[in-house]
Amino acid sequence: MGSYEVSPEQALQTAIRFIKEGRVQSVKLEGGKEMAPTIRKITQAGIPVLGHVGLTPQRQNALGGFRVQGKTSAGALKVLEDALAIQEAGCFAMVLEAVPAEVASIVTEKLSIPTIGIGAGSGCSGQVLVQVDMSGNFPPGRFLPKFVKKYGDVWGEALRAIETYRDEVKSRQYPALEHTYPISGEELKAFEEAAAGVKAKGTS
Numbered sequence: 001m002g003s004y005e006v007s008p009e010q011a012l013q014t015a016i017r018f019i020k021e022g023r024v025q026s027v028k029l030e031g032g033k034e035m036a037p038t039i040r041k042i043t044q045a046g047i048p049v050l051g052h053v054g055l056t057p058q059r060q061n062a063l064g065g066f067r068v069q070g071k072t073s074a075g076a077l078k079v080l081e082d083a084l085a086i087q088e089a090g091c092f093a094m095v096l097e098a099v100p101a102e103v104a105s106i107v108t109e110k111l112s113i114p115t116i117g118i119g120a121g122s123g124c125s126g127q128v129l130v131q132v133d134m135s136g137n138f139p140p141g142r143f144l145p146k147f148v149k150k151y152g153d154v155w156g157e158a159l160r161a162i163e164t165y166r167d168e169v170k171s172r173q174y175p176a177l178e179h180t181y182p183i184s185g186e187e188l189k190a191f192e193e194a195a196a197g198v199k200a201k202g203t204s
């Protein structure tokens with residue numbers, strides 16, 4: 001929040017920084033109708049913009065939390081109007097987040113640009129999920145939004161690896177010979193003789 005919301009001019013300056021300093025090829029920003037002038041400003045400067053309507057997480061406080069959007073006829077119509085407004089402003093595609101699947105399908109059909117759905121059903125043009133969520137890279141018990149499907153157990157696998165490492169360090173199974181660096185017998189013998197003549201710390 002704040003990278004694009006002060007004014008279209010501030011937003012364009014931010015977008016230019018992302019392109020030049022962040023070396024990205026496009027920028028993504030949240031918001032509907034009210035962001036259309038900003039989106040137009042950035043796209044007219046030659047920077048592609050990915051939009052985002054429906055549940056816009058950076059505005060969670062104004063939305064009363066992470067709430068599904070477009071659950072009423074009026075709400076769904078607002079999502080559609082926002083989507084059309086930001087398409088018109090020059091977005092090349094948009095994220096559609098947490099709206100009923102049927103609403104997302106209709107919005108997608110009304111648009112000429114692709115929709116990338118998250119919690120918006122299979123009728124969107126494409127999908128996105130946070131990698132940490134879909135790979136299961138989080139501790140047990142964490143709250144998961146309804147739309148997340150856990151395809152793996154990266155956290156469990158990492159924990160298993162770390163615990164096995166700990167156990168092998170304690171039992172001195174690790175490091176084994178193959179994890180160490182060799183020294184020739186001749187050099188070792190010479191070192192042992194030299195070391196014998198070095199006074200140990202703390203002795204007198």
Ligand SMILES: Nc1nc(=O)c2c([nH]1)NC[C@@H]1CN(c3ccc(C(=O)N[C@@H](CCC(=O)O)C(=O)O)cc3)CN21
Pocket residue numbers: 055057066067068098130132133144145146147
């Ligand atoms: N790790 C991660 N994954 C995400 O998908 C994600 C983030 N972080 N951070 C930013 C936003 C926040 N997101 C969220 C977070 C919570 C809900 C959530 O609690 N949804 C309720 C819906 C409540 C209602 O019915 O209105 C749910 O039960 O799924 C949804 C999207 C999606 N985004």
Ligand SMILES: CC(C)C(=O)C(=O)O
Pocket residue numbers: 052057095097118128129130
């Ligand atoms: C997961 C992606 C699309 C996102 O912008 C968000 O939910 O914050």
